[in-house]
Amino acid sequence: MAIAAPSISSAGASTQPGGGAALAAEQLSIFYSDKEAVKKVDLSFAPSSVTALIGPSGCGKSTFLRSLNRMNDTIASASMKGSIWLDGEDINAPGTDVVTLRQRIGMVWQKPNPFYKSIYENIAFGPRYHGIKNKKELNEIVESCLRRTALWEETKDRLHQSALALSGGQQQRLCIARALSVQPEILLMDEPASALDPVSTAKIEELISELKQEFCIVIVTHNMHQAARVSDKTAFFYMGNLIEHNDTNIIFTNPENKQTDDYISGRFG
C-alpha cells in the first residue's frame, strides 16, 4: 500500500533539529487565550518507544498531546509558541499539509469513537481517502489491521455489521486498527483504556507493547501502574511544566524531583 508523500511541508524538510528523535517539542508553550496551559516544554520521543505523560488533572498533558498532531487547531482560543519537529520538519510551518501530518501521527481518544459505519468501513475509510480504490488491496488492509489489533478472529464473520455493536474494548481496538490503516509512524493515545474494564485494559496494554516494535507511541494516563507497565520513558507534568522526564523505571523507583516522588507515591493528585 502506498500512501501520501512522506513530507508534510510543500517546502520540504528544514535544516532544524529534532535531536534524532522521531518527534520533538522545543520550548513549546500552549495558551488558551491568556492562560498558559503548557510552559516552555522540551521533550522528544524516540522511534519504537512508548512514552507515558503523567501528572495531576489539569496539568496540561492532553493539551500537550493534542499539539503533537495539531488537534489544538480546532480550538479557537488555543495558540502556541515554540516548535514541534517531525523528522526535522516544523509541523506548524506555513504550507504544512495537516491531513498528511495526521496520517503520519495518528490519534486514539479516551472514549472509543468508531464511525457510525461497518467494521470494514471504519478501517477502509482512511486508505480510500488517501487514494486506494482497489477492493483486494482494501480487503488486505482491513484484514491486516484487524489481525494486528487481535480483532480478526472476533470480527471476520461480521465485517459488514455496525462497529457500534462491538463491546467498548473491541471498539477501542477497532479505533487503533483504524489509526493503523493509514500507516502512521507515531501514535498518540489519550487515556486509551480509562473507559474500559480490566480485561479490555489488559488487551490494550498488550497491544501497545506489541505496536511499539514499529511505532513511536505517546500515551497520557492517570494510571501509574499502567505507565509503569507499558512505557519506556515517563514525563511528569505539573501545572503546565515538565518537571521530570526519564526512563520509566527511574521515575518510579528513584525520581530526581520531590514533586515527582510525591505524585507517584500518591501524596497528591
Ligand SMILES: Nc1ncnc2c1ncn2[C@@H]1O[C@H](COP(=O)(O)OP(=O)(O)OP(=O)(O)O)[C@@H](O)[C@H]1O
Ligand atoms: N478547550 C479549552 N479551553 C480552555 N481551557 C482549556 C481547554 N482545554 C483545557 N484547558 C485548560 O488547560 C489546562 C490543562 O488542561 P488539560 O486538559 O491539558 O490537562 P490534563 O492534564 O490533560 O487534565 P486531565 O488529566 O484532567 O485530562 C487546564 O487548566 C484546563 O482547564
